[in-house]
Amino acid sequence: MKSQYNKPINIGPLPEPEFSLTLSKVASAQICQSMGFKAAQNSALEVLTDIATRYLKAIAMLAVDSANSFGRTESNLLDIIVALEDLGSVRGFRGGSDTKVRTLYESQVIRDLMVFVKYNDEIPFAQPLPRKMISRSIKGNFTKYRGDVDNNNWYWSEEKIMHVPRWLPFMPVMGGEEKVEERKGKSNRKWGCLDGGFEGEGEKSLCRGKLVEREGSKEIELLGYREKVRFKLGVDVSVGIVGNLRGRECRGGGIGKRVLCNDWNGSGDSKDDENKRMKTAMNKRSR
Amino acid sequence: MNAQSSQQQPNDGRHDDDAALTDFLASLMDYTPTIPDELVEHYLAKSGFQCPDVRLTRLVAVATQKFIADVATDALQYCKARQSAVVKDKRDKQQKDKRLILTMEDLSKALQEYGVNVKHQDYFADSPSAGLDPVARDE
Numbered sequence: 001m002k003s004q005y006n007k008p009i010n011i012g013p014l015p016e017p018e019f020s021l022t023l024s025k026v027a028s029a030q031i032c033q034s035m036g037f038k039a040a041q042n043s044a045l046e047v048l049t050d051i052a053t054r055y056l057k058a059i060a061m062l063a064v065d066s067a068n069s070f071g072r073t074e075s076n077l078l079d080i081i082v083a084l085e086d087l088g089s090v091r092g093f094r095g096g097s098d099t100k101v102r103t104l105y106e107s108q109v110i111r112d113l114m115v116f117v118k119y120n121d122e123i124p125f126a127q128p129l130p131r132k133m134i135s136r137s138i139k140g141n142f143t144k145y146r147g148d149v150d151n152n153n154w155y156w157s158e159e160k161i162m163h164v165p166r167w168l169p170f171m172p173v174m175g176g177e178e179k180v181e182e183r184k185g186k187s188n189r190k191w192g193c194l195d196g197g198f199e200g201e202g203e204k205s206l207c208r209g210k211l212v213e214r215e216g217s218k219e220i221e222l223l224g225y226r227e228k229v230r231f232k233l234g235v236d237v238s239v240g241i242v243g244n245l246r247g248r249e250c251r252g253g254g255i256g257k258r259v260l261c262n263d264w265n266g267s268g269d270s271k272d273d274e275n276k277r278m279k280t281a282m283n284k285r286s287r
Numbered sequence: 288m289n290a291q292s293s294q295q296q297p298n299d300g301r302h303d304d305d306a307a308l309t310d311f312l313a314s315l316m317d318y319t320p321t322i323p324d325e326l327v328e329h330y331l332a333k334s335g336f337q338c339p340d341v342r343l344t345r346l347v348a349v350a351t352q353k354f355i356a357d358v359a360t361d362a363l364q365y366c367k368a369r370q371s372a373v374v375k376d377k378r379d380k381q382q383k384d385k386r387l388i389l390t391m392e393d394l395s396k397a398l399q400e401y402g403v404n405v406k407h408q409d410y411f412a413d414s415p416s417a418g419l420d421p422v423a424r425d426e
Contacts, residue, residue: 037389055354056351077346110311116353
C-alpha cells in the first residue's frame with residue numbers, strides 16, 4: 001500500500017509547496033532586479049526566497065498571536081503593526097525605545113512603509129495568477145477543475161471553509177433546481193463503494209430532505225433528526241469478508257478508531273441480500 | 288494597548304496620523320505589490336491569519352517586499368564595495384566581474400544585519416580563485 005503513495009506524480013501541476021516557492025522565487029528575483037542586480041546565483045536566490053516566505057509567515061503568526069491574546073479571531077491593522085514592530089526590533093527603528101505613550105498609528109515602521117510605497121515604482125508580478133482552482137474531488141479524480149475563475153461563488157462556499165476536511169461531502173446547496181437533483185443522485189451512492197454502484201430503489205438515502213416548493217424554486221429543508229452516517233469497509237468483490245464482519249466491531253484502516261460495521265440493508269433477509277451481491281459480483285467479473 | 292490609552296486624550300497630531308494612515312491604506316488599493324495577492328493570501332491562510340480586508344493583505348505584501356528590497360539593497364552595496372576594492376590589475380577580468388550579481392557572500396553579509404545567520408558552504412568552489420581573498424589574489 002505504501003508504495004502507492006511513494007510514487008512520484010509526474011503528470012499535472014507541481015505539488016503545492018513547490019509551486020508557491022517557485023512563485024515567491026520569481027517575485028524575489030523581480031525585487032532584486034528592481035534594486036539593480038543584473039543576475040543572481042541560484043543558491044542566493046533560494047535563500048532570499050526562503051527568507052521572504054519566512055518573513056511573511058512570521059508577520060502572519062505574530063499578528064494572529066496578538067489578535068488571539070485579545071480574544072479575537074480576525075486580525076486587524078494594529079496586530080499587523082505590532083507584528084512589524086516586533087520583527088523590526090532586531091534592527092531597531094526610530095522611536096522604538098520611546099518610553100512615553102505613543103500610538104501605534106504613528107509608528108515609524110508604518111511610516112517607512114509609506115515612504116517605500118511613495119518612492120518606489122510598482123513592479124507587478126510577471127504573470128497574472130489564477131485563483132486557486134484545483135481541488136481534489138471525493139471520488140478520486142485527482143484534479144478537477146471546478147467552475148470558472150470568474151465565478152466567485154464556489155470559492156466562498158467551499159474553498160474558504162478551511163476547517164472542514166476535504167473528504168467530507170459538500171454542504172447542501174440551497175436553491176437551484178439542477179443542483180438539488182444532482183445532490184439527490186449523489187446521496188444515493190454509498191460511501192465506500194469505490195466502483196460506484198448505485199443502491200436499489202427502496203434504499204434510504206443518507207441525507208434525506210424534504211423538497212419544498214417555495215416561490216418557484218425548489219429547496220431542501222433538512223430534517224431535525226438525521227440518520228447516522230455509516231461506513232462500509234471492504235470492496236464489493238470481497239463479499240465474504242464483509243459478510244463475516246457484519247454486525248461486529250472491527251479495527252479500521254490503521255487509524256486506531258473503532259468502526260461499527262453494520263448491515264446496509266437491515267438485518268432481515270440477509271441471505272437474499274448476499275445472493276444478490278454474489279450475483280452482481282459475478283456479473284462484474286464476467287464483464 | 289497604547290492606541291486605546293491615548294484615545295482618551297486626543298491631540299491634533301494623532302488626527303493627522305490617522306488621516307495619513309487612512310490615505311495610505313486607501314492608496315494600497317491601487318498599488319500592486321510585486322508579491323501577488325494570491326501568494327500572500329496562501330501563506331497568510333497557512334499561518335492561520337484571518338482577515339477579509341484586501342488592504343491588510345497588501346500591507347503585509349508591501350512589508351515583505353520592503354524587507355526583501357532592503358536586504359537586496361544592502362547586498363548590492365556589499366557587491367559594489369567588493370568590486371571597487373579589487374585592485375585594477377586585470378582589465379578584462381574586471382570587466383567581466385563588473386556585472387552586479389547577487390552572490391551568497393554578499394547576501395549573507397547583508398542578512399547578518401537583520402539577524403539572519405546564513406552559512407554558505409566554504410568548500411564549494413565554483414572557480415579556482417573562489418576561496419582566495421583579494422589580497423592573496425593580487426600577490
